[in-house]
Amino acid sequence: MRIEVKDLKHAYGESKVLSNAALNGVSLNIEEGEFFGIIGQTGSGKTTFVQHLNGLIKLQKDSGSIKVGEFDFADKKCDFRALRAKLGMVFQYPEYQLFAETVKDDVAFGVKNFMPNISEEQTEQMVKEALTTVGLNYEKIKDKSPFELSGGQKRRVAIAGVIVTKPEVLVLDEPVAGLDPQGKRDFIALLHRLHKTFVKTIVLVSHDMDLVAENCTRIAVFAHGNVLLQGTPKQVFADEPMLKELGLELPVTAYLTKELEKIGVNIDNDYTAQSFVDALINYYKGGKA
Secondary structure, rough: OEEEEEEEEEEOOOOOOOOHHHEEEEEEEEOOOOOOOOOEOOOOOHHHHHHHOOOOOOOOOOOOOOEEEEOOOOOOOOOOHHHHEEEEEEEEOOOHHHOOOOOOHHHHHHHHHOOOOOHHHHHHHHHHHHHOOOOOOHHHHHOOOOOOOOHHHHHHHHHHHHHHOOEEEEEEOOOOOOOOOHHHHHHHHHHHHHHEEEEEEEEOOOOOHHHHHHHHHEEEEOOOOEEEEEEEEHHHHOOOHHHHHOOOOOOOOHHHHHHHOOOOOOOOOOOOOHHHHHHHHHHHHOOOO
């Protein structure tokens, strides 16, 4: 599903005046199939933006337009329940959203909420598949309390509860917050597995520039309630003055590339770790970087 947002505005509080605005006219398209990154300082509007994408925050009157696939948010008949089955939202520290007595019931909630006509047998099969997808043994874990699990298991159960309906779009707000390096690698590997199967589009909000550079096909930079810069990681991180002004750091690969330029070593790479290493090796072998 293509995401098309035009001139989106949003203000908190009753007055809805500009001084309270969290979004000041955001226009942004996210194409089906992208692994899209959203970056920006705290208060830049990025979380408010993504919470609009499944109707968690309602579109205010005369405040722009949002279309996600066939769903037009301006249409009073827009079926947001059907939308939320197709666009999953994962919040920061998703394990804090766990609530049911058993893992099985927690993961099944999304099916029962968004697909009320699904049978118990079908629901159980969907729960089993979701838990297996995130790397958990269904038989061993289904009857346990989610609150008895380890931190990593809790996060996987929370993700299973989002992907159980097999959404086409997955929106994640700081999904690796609090994870150790191995936990981050495992989680990102899971996202890529999902992206290769039923999740066609991933939208990732993150403060981790290395994570975004390594994994995203395109990036939008939010500041002051608007999009100030967008493009590929190579295009976005090339604008160091703009990022510095916004208080954003470069990913390590971009920083090292620019430092090497200062001593006459010019290598062309897309700021992924593998591309950086390959370009550097090629340079020192005497080839064209």
